[in-house]
Structures are given as C-alpha cells and as structure tokens.
Amino acid sequence: PQTIYLKNYHEPEYLIETVDLNFILEAEYARVVSRLTITHNPDNKARNAALVLLGEELTLISIALNGVTLTTSQYKLNDESLTIADVPQNTTFTLAIENTINPKANSALEGLFVSNDMLCTQCEAQGFRKITYFLDRPDVMARFTTTLIADKTLYPVLLSNGNKVAQGELIDNRHWVTWEDPFKKPCYLFALVAGQLECIEDHFTTMSGRDITLKIFVEAHDIDKCAHAMQSLKNSMRWDEVTYGREYDLDLYMIVAVGHFNMGAMENKGLNVFNTKFVLARPDTATDMDYEHIEGVIGHEYFHNWTGNRITCRDWFQLSLKEGFTVFRDQEFTADQTSKAVKRIDDVNALRTRQFAEDAGPLAHPIRPEAYIEINNFYTLTVYEKGAEVVRMIRTLLGTENFHKGADLYFQRHDGQAVTCEHFVQAMEDASNKDLSQFRRWYSQAGTPVVKVEQTYDAAKQSLTLTLSQSIPGQKNAAVLHIPVKVALFSEDGTIMDASVVDTVAINNELTLELREQTQDFIFENVPGTPILSILRGFSAPVKLQMSQPLTELAFLLRHDNDSFNRWEAGQKLTASIIFELIDTIKQGKSLSIPEILIDSFKAILEQTSPDLSYLACLLSLPAENYLAEQMPVVDVEAIHHARQFVKRSLAAHLTEQISALYLQNHQQETGELNSAAIGKRRIKNLCLDYLSQLNTDDSHQLAHNQFANAKTMTDQIAALGSIVNSENPEKQACLQQFYQQWQDEALVIDKWFSIQASSTQPDTFTVVQSLLRHSAFDLKNPNRVRSLVGAFSQANPVHYHAKNGQGYQFLADQVIALNSLNPQVASRMVSALTQWRRFDKQRQDLMKQQLERIINTDNISKDVFEIASKSLA
Ligand code: BAL
Ligand code: ZN
Missing domain, CATH: 2.60.40.1840 (Aminopeptidase N, middle-beta domain)
Incomplete structure (x- = not known):
C-alpha cells in the first residue's frame, strides 16, 4: 500500500463550487446523480492538469461535461478514481455523474450504509468517495444541495445538511425532500439519513436572539431516552456562547442516533450522526458515567461547528487542529458542568494509561503526523488527547485572557477556510505577543518527554x-x-x-x-x-516526572496539597510505590504485608467529609493495572494484578468498619437523582462496595446482591453486578441471567453485560468469553458489540488476555482476521492490543509476534490492519 506524506501536500488543481446531489434510496440499490460546478483553482499554478475525482466501490452509469455525455474513451476509470484528461481551464464547467451503490452490502460502515433498516452515512475521513466521485479532500469546500427520494413507508424521515427547502410526493408511494446547506463545506461533513425515526424537538434562543430548532431523531423504542442529550445540547450551545463567544449559525440542529457506528459521533454540518451510546440515556439504562460522556460528546460535536466546520483542516495531517482543540473545549465544558478536579483526573488517567503507551510504542507519532497509509488509523489518542494537552499548554503559557484573544483572532481570520495547525499557533502568538517558536516543536515531536x-x-x-x-x-x-x-x-x-x-x-x-x-x-x-x-x-504538561520523593512526603501532599490534581497524584504515587515494592516481594517469593502509612492515609481520607464525593472516590481509587504496567521496564501482568489485589484486599480488611460505614451512609437515601451530589454519593458508595467485595464474605456477597436486586439506577445495578462477577459470589450466574432477561431488548445495556463478563478477573473468564462469542446476541457486524466483548477482553483484562499460553492473543487475532473483511476500521482498532508486544517477556513477545505475522499474511488484508500490524513489527 501507498504511503501519503505531509511534505507532498499540494493545492488542489480544481475547486468545486456547488454540488447538487440527487439520491434515489433503496437499501440494496441507491442511485446517485451528482451535478458539480467546477473551476480551475487560481492558487494552483499548474494548468491543463487532468481532473481526478476519487471514487471507490461505485458503479458508474454516466458522465456528462457541460451537458454532453462522455464516451468511455474520454475518461479513465479504476478502483480508486475517475480521470478526465481534458476539462475547460478558463471557465466554470459542469459535470453530471450518475452512479449506483449497495448500502446493504456496506459492512465497513463508511459511506452510505444500513443500520437496523435505517440508511445513514459516515464520510469522515474519506467515506464520501464511496458515495460518488468527488475531490474528496478537506480543502475543497463547496455548497451542497441534496434531494432524497425514497419510499414513504420505509423511509418516512429524509434528512441532510442545512435547511429543508422543498418536499413533495411521487407516484409509487415515494416522496422527496430537498435540503440546502448555505455554508460551504468539505465533503467529509456531508450526511444523509433516511428511516423510520421519531424525534423530540426543542428550541434554543441564541445570544443574538435567534430561535434555533433542535431535533433528536431515534428509533421509536428509544424516544424516552433522549431528554438528557437534548439538555446537553442546550448546555453546549450556551457554554460556547459564554466561553468562546460562538453562536450557532443555521436555524436547525439535528442529531440522529444509530446503532451501528464506527466512531462515537460525527459532526456533519447541521446533522450530527451519533452512536446510540452517546445519545440514549434513562436512569435505569445508563450509568452516571454514561450521562457524563453523553454530555461531553454532544458538546464535542457541537463545538466542532466552529472548530472543524466553519474552520476546517487543510489536509488530514492537520487533524489535531480540529480534534485537539475540540477535545480541549469539551474537557473544559464537562469540567464546568461537573467537578473540575475529577474531570482533570479522569482525563489524565486516560492519557497516561493509553496515550503514553501509544507514544512509547511502535506507532508513536506527533500530534501532526507526517505520513500515513490509512488516515483512519490516525484518529488516535495522540491526535485527540495529546492534541488537547498541547492546546491546554498554550493556554497555560498565554494565560486565559490572551488565550481567548488568540481564539477570537483565529475565528476571525480563518472563518470559511481550510487551514493548518500553524495558522492556529500563529493566531495565538499574534494575539498574545508570546513567542511560541520553540513551543511549535510539540506538533512535530513524537514521544512522551x-x-x-x-x-x-x-x-x-x-x-x-x-x-x-x-x-x-x-x-x-x-x-x-x-x-x-x-x-x-x-x-x-x-x-x-x-x-x-x-x-x-x-x-x-x-x-x-x-x-x-x-x-x-x-x-x-x-x-x-x-x-x-x-x-x-x-498536570501542566503531558510528561512523565522522574523524581524521588519519600513516602512520607507523598502522604503529606495527599493530606495538604491545595492543587486537587496533585493531591490525588500524591496518593497515586504513594500507592504505586507500595505496589511496586510488593511486586519485588512477590518475585522474591516472600510473604506480603501492607505498610501502615498506606492504611493511615486511606483511613484519613475515609474519615473526611467533602462536598465533592466523586473527588474523594478518586482519592481512594488504586492506580489501574495498565497504568502500573506503563511504569515497568518489562510488564509482569500477574505480579501487577496480584500485588494490586493484595493492596485492595488488605485495605478492605483493615478498614472494613470505615468502608462499610461510608457505604451505608451514602446508600441509605439513594433516590436515583442525577445531580452532582447524588452522583458523588453513588461513585463513592460503589467504590466502597468494590473494596468490600474483595473480602468475599457472606456479608459482602449479600450487600452486593441486595444492591443488585433493589437498584434504582443502572449505575447501582451494574456496579453491583461488577462486584458480583469479580468475586466468588454464589449468586453470580443467577444475577447474570436475570440481568440479561431484564435488558435483552436494550442493546446498550447488553453491551455492558458482555463487557462486564469479558473484563472479569475470575479464573473461568476465557471460557466465558469464548462462549459469549457464540451467544445469539453477539454480532461481529456491530462495532459496539465487538468493542464490548473483544475490546473489553483484550484491552481491559490484562491478566486473562496476556495468559502465558497465548490463547488470548490467538483469540484476538482470530477476531481481527474475521473483522478484516467486514469492517477494516474496527479490525485495525482491535489490533492495538497486540502492538505493545515489546513491553513483555520473551515468551509473550514471541506469541504476540506470531499472531501479528498471522494477521499480516491474511489474504486481502485491508490497508487499515496492514498499517498497524506491519508498523508494530517493524
Ligand atoms: N470527527 C470525527 C468524530 C469526532 O472527533 O468528533
Ligand atoms: Zn472530534
């Protein structure tokens, strides 16, 4: 496969001014007529270049240039493009292209595809070329008009970007709707949706007094799970006005939730398409964390309207321009809506456990990568999360006031343009007079300092x-x-x-x-x-600190630091140091004991009162196994697991009284409310339950079972089920069965049922995972389901996935190979659990390499999987 380089970027030879799309939609046969007005790009000096439109998996029917049908000798067609050698140079010309596609056969979920009988699209990064022939690159921005024609019964709702401008009825029970998007946009922001959908509607009055209609479309049975998403959208719109002075620009904002989706969500202009996971919530089906994530992702996609849509990327190497900045914006939004301290801790935790590993491994790349084979592989933690840290550092260096001046200047200068990361930094520099010349190196340097x-x-x-x-x-x-x-x-x-x-x-x-x-x-x-x-x-910079600090100083900071992040960090370091000492003790075959200093520190926290119980819960949480692994020269999964479990069990045993009291105190008046006080109570209570479950006593089993049986919220029910599944609770099978019976019609809840079993540390987990693969509810074509079983097992269950005999690796490779032909994007994401092979002992290294080689040698390996697997082995 071909590698694409940033250094080879060149301006497009042609620009598309308007796009008039006409779709006749059927699940297995969609007919697309695209009428383009095209001009030579005055900024590109080259003349008489051939017009190369990109198109994949399309059946071409006809092409007409300025109304005259082209004969096959006047163009060249291959698997990736349509080339017309001779096009007018000095005038605008029109091209009318007709082609067909089969959405039903599209299991890659890129372009136009079917999800539960609904038709929908995903075009970022390069899906539009699977809909019709086009200059599929973000620096070609055009005005789109879209007409959708379909059966009225099967597809009563027909949506696209912008405003609905006309509609009508046709013979044969068909109808049509025309949408016009007044803002020019790159084709990756195009979207259409057709299906039997219901919607909730609300309104938002913008800061200048304009009335915006807000609609969230879902399948009928989900209509009672949209209220939180709607509230989140209104919160996002207000926040962006107050914080960045950004107002929404169309009269209509639509969100559609689909059950089959590769990403979390997509910011298509005026018509966001979302994974159901980030829309649907009812207290009994979604956890507090789900609620928070929904608000964060709704915010993220909404914020893209300015950071991504109004100002977009010149080329895909600049992805962090929109993603890093938008993640930073959504992080701050969530911090303002919830607990600033906890949000920062959660974000840093995610960065350090996952992005640091990526940045230290064979796929390390700068936030602005310089080469790729498949751009879909660069929607990474580095581009997104480290990208957000880089924006955060700019704010730290400039101060908040200058940072906002810089953002204003960026919006003012580049509205309507496709630009680079350099334009962003330049605006920040110009607005603040702060020299960022050395700082720019963060954009081109990979690795964690x-x-x-x-x-x-x-x-x-x-x-x-x-x-x-x-x-x-x-x-x-x-x-x-x-x-x-x-x-x-x-x-x-x-x-x-x-x-x-x-x-x-x-x-x-x-x-x-x-x-x-x-x-x-x-x-x-x-x-x-x-x-x-x-x-x-x-965490003022995404770096690793190397310093020796005695345990007593860490315990001191855990008590006294007034920086909420560093106070938590001191506790993490204290606990991690003790776990590493225990790991050494395990290796020496000696018996383990827990130091007093840790028990005393935890006891002090348990006895504290705080208005932010979520934060107290963070203080009482042990560092994750993956984070501990990140700090070991050669990862010893078993020793990490045993040492960490030992600490957890010992704390539970020494502090049973305090933990039980805290549990009861926060459980007694459980009302199922969703305010931050109630959320904090549940977070700390469920952490206490987790500690107590380690004791594996009749009492602790009973406690978990009672909570499971009487839960008012999914937060409580799933936390109890997690404790039950991860302990020797005799009610385990009955609870799992009951949960399935109760929730079998709620796909997102069944995802939880899969992932809780896949991440269990109990000895029978691998057998369970194998049988879940054959369960009637498992579907390799549904990305959420794949992530909940294969993803959870390989990424959140180190001790079983890394089983010494290699069965976990073989299992994963089997799934990657099966997914490769169905959905290359999801397949390549799953490979990530094999990419870190160098971090393990020789035996595991060999076993993981074997599976990577097996994957590479698969027939018809996709570019996506090939790139990740081959770079891992290089
Ligand atoms: N642009 C892809 C999905 C997201 O980052 O919002
Ligand atoms: Zn984004």
Missing part, C-alpha cells in the same frame, strides 16, 4: 535550586521542548510558601516555570526551610 527533577536547598541563602532536565526516550534527536511546569512549595505545617523565581509570575504562590533548555536551573528565593515540592500541578 521525561522531566527529571532535582532539588538542592541552601539553608544559609534560604534558596532552593530546582534543576529540571528533559529527554524523550526512544526518540532519536529529540527536540528540546518548551514545557510549562507549575510548581508550589509547601512548609511542614501544610501552608504554601511565598517563594519567588526571577521573571516568573506567581498566582496564589503557584509559579509556572518555563522549561526551554535540556537542563535548566530555577532558583527560588525566600524559602524559609526545606520545602516539600508540589510539581507539575494540574
């Missing part, structure tokens, strides 16, 4: 010298980056010191150091005694 911290205190001078050095392991000739490092110094009595560093502004005694050298000294003056250092506060 390690920042080493050394401190020397001079009592006589009352000064502290902090020596920071940076490096990026595994990256040759790594750039020296510009890294904001937020710091505060604590006195032994728990107060913050009023220390200063030359040329550094302190806000509430917190200083933002700007590390720009490989090694750099920062001298703090006015330091009355040896300080306790709180560094990288708020």
Whole structure:
C-alpha cells in the first residue's frame, strides 16, 4: 500500500463550487446523480492538469461535461478514481455523474450504509468517495444541495445538511425532500439519513436572539431516552456562547442516533450522526458515567461547528487542529458542568494509561503526523488527547485572557477556510505577543518527554535550586521542548510558601516555570526551610516526572496539597510505590504485608467529609493495572494484578468498619437523582462496595446482591453486578441471567453485560468469553458489540488476555482476521492490543509476534490492519 506524506501536500488543481446531489434510496440499490460546478483553482499554478475525482466501490452509469455525455474513451476509470484528461481551464464547467451503490452490502460502515433498516452515512475521513466521485479532500469546500427520494413507508424521515427547502410526493408511494446547506463545506461533513425515526424537538434562543430548532431523531423504542442529550445540547450551545463567544449559525440542529457506528459521533454540518451510546440515556439504562460522556460528546460535536466546520483542516495531517482543540473545549465544558478536579483526573488517567503507551510504542507519532497509509488509523489518542494537552499548554503559557484573544483572532481570520495547525499557533502568538517558536516543536515531536527533577536547598541563602532536565526516550534527536511546569512549595505545617523565581509570575504562590533548555536551573528565593515540592500541578504538561520523593512526603501532599490534581497524584504515587515494592516481594517469593502509612492515609481520607464525593472516590481509587504496567521496564501482568489485589484486599480488611460505614451512609437515601451530589454519593458508595467485595464474605456477597436486586439506577445495578462477577459470589450466574432477561431488548445495556463478563478477573473468564462469542446476541457486524466483548477482553483484562499460553492473543487475532473483511476500521482498532508486544517477556513477545505475522499474511488484508500490524513489527 501507498504511503501519503505531509511534505507532498499540494493545492488542489480544481475547486468545486456547488454540488447538487440527487439520491434515489433503496437499501440494496441507491442511485446517485451528482451535478458539480467546477473551476480551475487560481492558487494552483499548474494548468491543463487532468481532473481526478476519487471514487471507490461505485458503479458508474454516466458522465456528462457541460451537458454532453462522455464516451468511455474520454475518461479513465479504476478502483480508486475517475480521470478526465481534458476539462475547460478558463471557465466554470459542469459535470453530471450518475452512479449506483449497495448500502446493504456496506459492512465497513463508511459511506452510505444500513443500520437496523435505517440508511445513514459516515464520510469522515474519506467515506464520501464511496458515495460518488468527488475531490474528496478537506480543502475543497463547496455548497451542497441534496434531494432524497425514497419510499414513504420505509423511509418516512429524509434528512441532510442545512435547511429543508422543498418536499413533495411521487407516484409509487415515494416522496422527496430537498435540503440546502448555505455554508460551504468539505465533503467529509456531508450526511444523509433516511428511516423510520421519531424525534423530540426543542428550541434554543441564541445570544443574538435567534430561535434555533433542535431535533433528536431515534428509533421509536428509544424516544424516552433522549431528554438528557437534548439538555446537553442546550448546555453546549450556551457554554460556547459564554466561553468562546460562538453562536450557532443555521436555524436547525439535528442529531440522529444509530446503532451501528464506527466512531462515537460525527459532526456533519447541521446533522450530527451519533452512536446510540452517546445519545440514549434513562436512569435505569445508563450509568452516571454514561450521562457524563453523553454530555461531553454532544458538546464535542457541537463545538466542532466552529472548530472543524466553519474552520476546517487543510489536509488530514492537520487533524489535531480540529480534534485537539475540540477535545480541549469539551474537557473544559464537562469540567464546568461537573467537578473540575475529577474531570482533570479522569482525563489524565486516560492519557497516561493509553496515550503514553501509544507514544512509547511502535506507532508513536506527533500530534501532526507526517505520513500515513490509512488516515483512519490516525484518529488516535495522540491526535485527540495529546492534541488537547498541547492546546491546554498554550493556554497555560498565554494565560486565559490572551488565550481567548488568540481564539477570537483565529475565528476571525480563518472563518470559511481550510487551514493548518500553524495558522492556529500563529493566531495565538499574534494575539498574545508570546513567542511560541520553540513551543511549535510539540506538533512535530513524537514521544512522551521525561522531566527529571532535582532539588538542592541552601539553608544559609534560604534558596532552593530546582534543576529540571528533559529527554524523550526512544526518540532519536529529540527536540528540546518548551514545557510549562507549575510548581508550589509547601512548609511542614501544610501552608504554601511565598517563594519567588526571577521573571516568573506567581498566582496564589503557584509559579509556572518555563522549561526551554535540556537542563535548566530555577532558583527560588525566600524559602524559609526545606520545602516539600508540589510539581507539575494540574498536570501542566503531558510528561512523565522522574523524581524521588519519600513516602512520607507523598502522604503529606495527599493530606495538604491545595492543587486537587496533585493531591490525588500524591496518593497515586504513594500507592504505586507500595505496589511496586510488593511486586519485588512477590518475585522474591516472600510473604506480603501492607505498610501502615498506606492504611493511615486511606483511613484519613475515609474519615473526611467533602462536598465533592466523586473527588474523594478518586482519592481512594488504586492506580489501574495498565497504568502500573506503563511504569515497568518489562510488564509482569500477574505480579501487577496480584500485588494490586493484595493492596485492595488488605485495605478492605483493615478498614472494613470505615468502608462499610461510608457505604451505608451514602446508600441509605439513594433516590436515583442525577445531580452532582447524588452522583458523588453513588461513585463513592460503589467504590466502597468494590473494596468490600474483595473480602468475599457472606456479608459482602449479600450487600452486593441486595444492591443488585433493589437498584434504582443502572449505575447501582451494574456496579453491583461488577462486584458480583469479580468475586466468588454464589449468586453470580443467577444475577447474570436475570440481568440479561431484564435488558435483552436494550442493546446498550447488553453491551455492558458482555463487557462486564469479558473484563472479569475470575479464573473461568476465557471460557466465558469464548462462549459469549457464540451467544445469539453477539454480532461481529456491530462495532459496539465487538468493542464490548473483544475490546473489553483484550484491552481491559490484562491478566486473562496476556495468559502465558497465548490463547488470548490467538483469540484476538482470530477476531481481527474475521473483522478484516467486514469492517477494516474496527479490525485495525482491535489490533492495538497486540502492538505493545515489546513491553513483555520473551515468551509473550514471541506469541504476540506470531499472531501479528498471522494477521499480516491474511489474504486481502485491508490497508487499515496492514498499517498497524506491519508498523508494530517493524
Ligand atoms: N470527527 C470525527 C468524530 C469526532 O472527533 O468528533
Ligand atoms: Zn472530534
């Protein structure tokens, strides 16, 4: 397969001004007539270039240029394109193309496809070429008019981008609707939907007083699960007005939920298409976390209207321009709606467990990649989550006020354009006068920097010298980056010191150091005694810290740090250090014991009161196995699992009384409400239940079973089921069966039923997973179902997936090979659990490599899977 390089970017030779699309829709046969008005691009100096339209899996019927039908000798057709050598150079010309497609046969879910009898599209990144021949690239922006014709009974609802401008009836029970989108857009933002859908409608009045109609379309049986999505949409619209001054621009905003979807959602102009997972919620079917994610994704897609749609990417290498910025925007939105502290912790947790692994592995790439084989493989944690961290660092370096001036300038300068990451940084620089020349390296440098911290205190001078050095392991000739490092110094009595560093502004005694050298000294003056250092506060840069801090200092920070992130981080470091010591003890074959300092620290937290119980729950949560693995030179899955379980069980045993009390205190008045206080109570209560379940006593089994049987919310029901499935609870089979019976008609709940079993640490899990694969509700053609079984097993169950005999790897490769021909995008996502093979012992390395080789040698391997598997082995 061919590699595409950023350095080879060139302007399009032709531009498309208008697109008039006409669809006659049937599930197995869709007829598309596309009328394009095309001009030579004045910015491209080359003349007389052939017009190359991209098209895949299409059946061409006819082409006419300026009304004259072309003969087969006047164009060339292959599997990927349609080339017309001779087109007018000095005038606008029209091209009318007719082709057909088979949506029903489209299991890749890219282009036009069928989901539960509904027809819908997914065009980002390059799906439009599976609908009709086009200049399928984001820097070709056109005005679209779309007419949909279909059977009235099968497809009573016909939707596309923009505003509905006309509709009518035809003979044979058919009808038609015409949609016009007044904003020019790249074809990846095109969408159509046709189906038997119901909708809820609401209205939003914008800051300038315009009335916007909001509609959420779902299948009839889901109509009672849309209210939260609608509220989230209104919250998003208001937030973007208040925070970024951005107002919605069309009179109508539509969201459609579909059950078969590769992504979470898609920001098509005026017609978002969503995975049902990020729309549907009722307290008894969706957890508090689902509710939060729905609001976050609704916000994300809405925010794209400005950061993505009004201003889009010049080419796909610039993906982080819209994704990094939009993720940053949705993170801040959720932080404002929920708990800022918890949102930051959740985001950093996700980044460190998953993106750091990606950045340290064979598929590491900068947030602006320089080459790809299949762009779908670059919708990565790096482009999205690290991209968001890079935007966050810009805000830290500029300050919030200048950052917003920069955003305003960016919107003002580039509205209606397809631009690059450089345009974004330039606007930030111009608005703030802050030199970001060195900072730009974050866009082209892969890998997670390690920042080493050394401190020397001079009592006589009352000064502290902090020596920071940076490096990026595994990256040759790594750039020296510009890294904001937020710091505060604590006195032994728990107060913050009023220390200063030359040329550094302190806000509430917190200083933002700007590390720009490989090694750099920062001298703090006015330091009355040896300080306790709180560094990288708020996780001010996506780096790994290397510093030795005694357990007593970590315990101190866990009590006293006023930075909510670093307070939590101190607890994580404390626990992780103890787990690593236990891992060593396990390796020496000695018996394990838990240090007092950990029990005391947890006891202190358990006895605390706090208005933010979700945050207290974070403080009491142990670092995830994947995060611990990330810190080991050679991952020892069993030792990590056993040491972590030992800590969990020991804490539960030593603190049973406190944990039980906290459980009861927060369970007694469970009302099923959805405000943040009620959510916090459930979060901490269910964490307590998880600890208590480790004890495997009759009491703990009974507690979980009672909660399961009487749950008022899915949060409580699934948490109880999780505790039951992960313990030796005698009611396990009965509960699983009951849950299935209760929820068999709710696809998203059944996804949970699959994933909870696939991620169980109990000894029979692999056998269970194999039998679930044969369950009548399992469907390899449904991405959510695949993720809930195959994804959960391979990505969230390290101890079973990495079984020493390699059965987990073989299982995964079997599924990847089966998926390869059905849905290459989902297949390639599943390969990710094999890509980290270098991190394991020799035996596992060999077994994983074997499976990667087996995958590569599969007949008709897709570009998607080939790229990931081959780069992993390279
Ligand atoms: N643009 C693809 C889906 C998303 O990031 O919103
Ligand atoms: Zn996005």
